Amino acid sequence: MKFFLDTANIEEIRKGVSLGLVDGVTTNPSLLAKEGRSLEEVAREILDLVDGPVSLEVVSTQSDEIISEARQLAKIHKNVMVKIPMISEGLKALHVVAQEGISVNVTLIFSATQALLAAKNGAAIVSPFVGRLDDIGTDSMDLISDILTIYDNYEFPTEVLVASVRHPVHILETARMGAHIATMPLKVMEQLLKHPLTDIGLEKFLADWEKQKQLVSS
Numbered sequence: 001m002k003f004f005l006d007t008a009n010i011e012e013i014r015k016g017v018s019l020g021l022v023d024g025v026t027t028n029p030s031l032l033a034k035e036g037r038s039l040e041e042v043a044r045e046i047l048d049l050v051d052g053p054v055s056l057e058v059v060s061t062q063s064d065e066i067i068s069e070a071r072q073l074a075k076i077h078k079n080v081m082v083k084i085p086m087i088s089e090g091l092k093a094l095h096v097v098a099q100e101g102i103s104v105n106v107t108l109i110f111s112a113t114q115a116l117l118a119a120k121n122g123a124a125i126v127s128p129f130v131g132r133l134d135d136i137g138t139d140s141m142d143l144i145s146d147i148l149t150i151y152d153n154y155e156f157p158t159e160v161l162v163a164s165v166r167h168p169v170h171i172l173e174t175a176r177m178g179a180h181i182a183t184m185p186l187k188v189m190e191q192l193l194k195h196p197l198t199d200i201g202l203e204k205f206l207a208d209w210e211k212q213k214q215l216v217s218s
């Protein structure tokens with residue numbers, strides 16, 4: 001499973017990269033707005049730090065404008081993946097830009113049929129939002145499993161990127177299913193590596209070793 005960080009914060013990306021776990025980054029207009037800087041400035045810093053796909057989202061909602069925005073974003077760097085929302089105008093734009101070789105991440109996916117349409121029109125990646133579905137009392141894990149089955153049935157090359165991740169169980173369950181990518185906040189990435197028994201075990205190992213050192217030296 002590839003791990004992406006879901007943030008536009010440079011410090012968080014630096015921390016994730018130092019763990020050796022970051023295969024890519026996803027941003028969205030809300031995450032970029034939090035940073036209070038221009039998309040291009042933040043994007044260039046992220047692209048310098050991460051050697052992998054970096055998703056940058058269009059903000060237009062008409063297909064012609066989405067197409068020109070997608071072309072502009074793709075020009076920034078070879079690792080830019082253009083995020084296009086799952087609306088009819090987005091699907092039209094996807095059909096055009098995918099044929100030009102632009103890698104597209106179709107975002108705001110909440111149903112398996114949306115994911116099917118995105119794959120048919122050439123999406124490189126789809127982003128189903130699991131946390132937001134859970135928030136409204138829907139079982140988001142069924143959605144991931146359905147999309148993986150459909151893509152498998154028709155041998156679509158489109159990858160499933162689990163988005164809107166809230167906790168480690170989202171990663172565990174979707175990794176069991178074989179989802180290709182998960183994008184997560186740094187907090188979730190850090191939670192994945194922690195276990196209280198690891199800390200207790202290490203504390204005991206080190207304390208025992210200290211005791212033995214004192215015995216040998218006395």
Ligand code: G3P
Pocket residue numbers: 006026027028127129131132163164165183
């Ligand atoms: O970037 C898309 C997605 O991961 C957003 O997550 O936490 O705002 O639902 P969230």
